[in-house]
Amino acid sequence: xxxxxxxxxxxxxxxxxxxRIALGRAGASLPTQEVLNFSLxxxxxxxxxxxxxxxxxxxxxxxxxxxxxxxxxxxxxxxASYLRRPDWGRSLNPESQALLxxxxxxxxxxxxxxxxxxxxxxxxxxxxPLLAAFKPYxxxxxxxxxxxxxxxxxxxxxxxxxxxxxxxxxxxxxxxxRPGLSSPDSLGIYVTYDPxxxxxxxxxxxxxxxxxxxxxxxxxxxxLAWLVxxxxxxxxxxxxxxxxxxxxxxxxxxxxxxSER
Amino acid sequence: MGFHYAxxxxxxxxxxxxxxxxxxxPPRSGDMLAGIAASCAEExxxxxxxxxxxxxxxxxxxxxxPYEADEITRLIIDTHDREAFAPIAHLTVGEFRNFLLSSExxxxxxxxxxxxxxxxxxxxxxxxxxxQDLILAAKKCRVVTKFRNTLGLPGTMxxxxxxxxxTDSRAGIAASIIDGLMYGSxxxxxxxxxxxxxxxxxxxxxxxxxxxxxxFEIPTQACVLTHVTSSIELINRGMPxxxxxxxxxxxxxxxxxxxxxxxxxxxxxxxxxxxxxxTIGDNVMYFExxxxxxxxxxxxxxxxxxxxxxxxYAVCRQFKPLLVxxxxxxxxxxxxxxxxxxxxxxxxxxxxxxxxxxPLGCDVCYTNHAEADQDDMDNLMxxxxxxxxxxxxxxxxxxxxxxxYQSTSFHDALYLREVFGLRRAPEFDAxxxxxxxAGADGRLLRxxxxxxxxxxxxx
Numbered sequence: 001x002x003x004x005x006x007x008x009x010x011x012x013x014x015x016x017x018x019x020r021i022a023l024g025r026a027g028a029s030l031p032t033q034e035v036l037n038f039s040l041x042x043x044x045x046x047x048x049x050x051x052x053x054x055x056x057x058x059x060x061x062x063x064x065x066x067x068x069x070x071x072x073x074x075x076x077x078x079x080a081s082y083l084r085r086p087d088w089g090r091s092l093n094p095e096s097q098a099l100l101x102x103x104x105x106x107x108x109x110x111x112x113x114x115x116x117x118x119x120x121x122x123x124x125x126x127x128x129p130l131l132a133a134f135k136p137y138x139x140x141x142x143x144x145x146x147x148x149x150x151x152x153x154x155x156x157x158x159x160x161x162x163x164x165x166x167x168x169x170x171x172x173x174x175x176x177x178r179p180g181l182s183s184p185d186s187l188g189i190y191v192t193y194d195p196x197x198x199x200x201x202x203x204x205x206x207x208x209x210x211x212x213x214x215x216x217x218x219x220x221x222x223x224l225a226w227l228v229x230x231x232x233x234x235x236x237x238x239x240x241x242x243x244x245x246x247x248x249x250x251x252x253x254x255x256x257x258x259s260e261r
Numbered sequence: 262m263g264f265h266y267a268x269x270x271x272x273x274x275x276x277x278x279x280x281x282x283x284x285x286x287p288p289r290s291g292d293m294l295a296g297i298a299a300s301c302a303e304e305x306x307x308x309x310x311x312x313x314x315x316x317x318x319x320x321x322x323x324x325x326x327p328y329e330a331d332e333i334t335r336l337i338i339d340t341h342d343r344e345a346f347a348p349i350a351h352l353t354v355g356e357f358r359n360f361l362l363s364s365e366x367x368x369x370x371x372x373x374x375x376x377x378x379x380x381x382x383x384x385x386x387x388x389x390x391x392x393q394d395l396i397l398a399a400k401k402c403r404v405v406t407k408f409r410n411t412l413g414l415p416g417t418m419x420x421x422x423x424x425x426x427x428t429d430s431r432a433g434i435a436a437s438i439i440d441g442l443m444y445g446s447x448x449x450x451x452x453x454x455x456x457x458x459x460x461x462x463x464x465x466x467x468x469x470x471x472x473x474x475x476x477f478e479i480p481t482q483a484c485v486l487t488h489v490t491s492s493i494e495l496i497n498r499g500m501p502x503x504x505x506x507x508x509x510x511x512x513x514x515x516x517x518x519x520x521x522x523x524x525x526x527x528x529x530x531x532x533x534x535x536x537x538x539x540t541i542g543d544n545v546m547y548f549e550x551x552x553x554x555x556x557x558x559x560x561x562x563x564x565x566x567x568x569x570x571x572x573x574y575a576v577c578r579q580f581k582p583l584l585v586x587x588x589x590x591x592x593x594x595x596x597x598x599x600x601x602x603x604x605x606x607x608x609x610x611x612x613x614x615x616x617x618x619x620p621l622g623c624d625v626c627y628t629n630h631a632e633a634d635q636d637d638m639d640n641l642m643x644x645x646x647x648x649x650x651x652x653x654x655x656x657x658x659x660x661x662x663x664x665x666y667q668s669t670s671f672h673d674a675l676y677l678r679e680v681f682g683l684r685r686a687p688e689f690d691a692x693x694x695x696x697x698x699a700g701a702d703g704r705l706l707r708x709x710x711x712x713x714x715x716x717x718x719x720x
Contacts, residue, residue: 008708009709010440010712013715017426017430019424019433019437027679028675028679038635038659038660039635041660049630083594083595083630084290084294085595086294086593178665179665180660180665181660182660186665202520206458208456209427213427214428215428215456239490244460246461
């Protein structure tokens with residue numbers, strides 16, 4: 001006789017979520033198959049943290065959209081030190097600092113930074129589709145955008161230093177989010193008005209979980225454009241700026257830029 | 262003023278109380294990152310030996326974060342209860358450990374001390390304790406809180422049902438709530454971390470849980486974990502807010518990084534109280550904390566992360582919370598490197614919080630860039646259950662598909678109930694029996710597809 005596993009009678013609810021619901025039980029514990037499924041997902045997420053960042057491929061895709069690109073790196077020399085020293089990941093290495101300072105570029109409205117963060121896989125998969133969806137909003141609003149800065153071993157606050165050096169009114173930072181078991185490739189977007197070193201997280205707005213199975217690229221681009229527009233108008237980001245873009249989505253249906261595409 | 266201790270022929274010097282505390286802390290990556298950890302194992306123990314001889318009173322005379330510069334220090338000093346402190350006022354830190362472990366330290370005696378124990382005292386004694394001491398002493402602390410049920414009674418452990426969804430889908434969140442309830446979880450709170458900080462989305466989720474709780478008369482409370490200012494705004498818009506949530510830290514500057522101060526927390530609590538939604542109690546606040554948040558915000562004043570965590574509890578206790586949650590492994594390996602450090606920190610936080618009179622639960626968790634796995638979580642949750650933890654998280658399959666980390670599952674809570682014989686909050690326990698989800702022994706019953714909760718989801 002096979003030992004009993006209690007099946008859950010609400011298994012069909014699992015079509016509404018990727019969460020691990022209705023797993024069943026052996027006594028009060030997880031069935032063997034579910035324990036092993038979990039281990040496999042954890043193994044994949046662990047591997048994603050350490051996957052190398054292919055910045056040349058990303059640069060090619062971004063340039064194909066008509067943007068200029070630049071490479072920079074944080075002060076963290078490798079992945080191991082990046083994980084232990086977040087302070088290094090928040091500042092540019094001297095060469096990158098010099099590179100941006102030497103540009104003596106004109107002030108711009110937006111500095112856009114693409115940061116590997118904790119999942120290069122996320123940046124590989126989401127950056128080009130997101131920027132493609134965001135580009136029409138840039139054109140419509142007439143925002144002046146600096147070169148797109150591709151940053152290795154980078155954390156969120158690195159965007160502050162880059163934004164300051166590019167004399168941007170606001171910084172947008174796309175970053176590979178910490179990989180989860182069911183989402184090794186989700187992208188986060190941070191918007192910071194008047195970026196400069198020393199900004200804290202309460203002074204930013206965040207859009208998270210950008211990926212096809214999460215917040216789709218066109219919706220993410222719509223929210224991002226809403227936040228940037230509000231940030232530049234009201235001259236702030238962070239806890240003082242609540243994301244009410246969904247109200248607009250509800251009252252006006254799909255926004256023009258979404259239906260055009 | 263400095264401190265000295267000689268181990269054999271080596272004389273160790275510690276420049277300040279803050280330095281002594283940092284060097285006496287069991288090793289962790291966050292203190293190394295801050296550059297304040299002991300330089301070697303022997304210095305670590307020398308600092309503990311030195312700390313053991315410091316009178317508790319000293320912590321009232323020498324503040325670790327300046328009084329003038331920090332409203333949390335002012336809160337700690339200005340609200341210190343000298344009368345409650347009197348029974349231990351003559352003790353050193355080392356003697357305080359001996360007292361807490363002695364038979365004189367009954368649950369009644371320890372509870373009476375609570376308003377006299379500052380976070381620095383709690384942190385100091387915890388640094389001299391082994392894991393078993395942290396468990397035994399915490400087990401003596403009784404903290405009971407109420408909103409629609411009674412949390413923290415001896416022999417019980419509650420679960421926060423955390424039904425997060427990556428896009429805040431109502432159907433997806435509802436499915437995870439049903440899954441959790443059918444597994445007997447959710448007495449601490451049904452608490453959603455929204456992916457969005459959009460007020461209309463949060464309002465919609467509040468109405469979803471409120472509707473479910475009302476429809477089935479579930480003796481529990483709801484929370485959508487959003488910034489306190491958003492909760493205040495939602496209350497002003499007439500939304501059904503049971504508990505007001507906020508992440509807090511142990512220094513004024515770190516709280517500023519979270520966009521809060523004591524005044525806005527007070528405002529949040531008053532707004533929640535004004536709704537009078539609690540049926541049997543008015544503990545309306547839900548706080549989350551975690552070692553490393555102050556350093557992460559560059560606001561640590563050279564104080565070690567465990568002491569700063571205890572200072573965050575001074576913030577919490579001012580507002581009589583229903584629940585406090587140390588999210589122990591969420592912040593990442595730069596603060597708690599591996600399973601060993603996460604386990605130690607979870608036990609320290611639970612002990613310090615309980616000693617300070619708080620209903621401490623623990624998000625027993627880790628991220629995928631930390632050196633930890635589910636076996637480490639098994640160890641920590643088992644130790645915390647032995648220590649009498651108020652509640653743990655219940656997440657479908659322990660995998661949070663929105664926040665991208667691993668915590669504890671509904672199954673994990675059932676495992677702890679099996680091993681320790683722990684029951685749920687009594688009102689919720691009775692509800693589960695009425696709903697024929699669990700039997701009189703607390704164990705799950707077999708279910709048919711026609712259960713009303715499942716039918717509710719499909720309606």
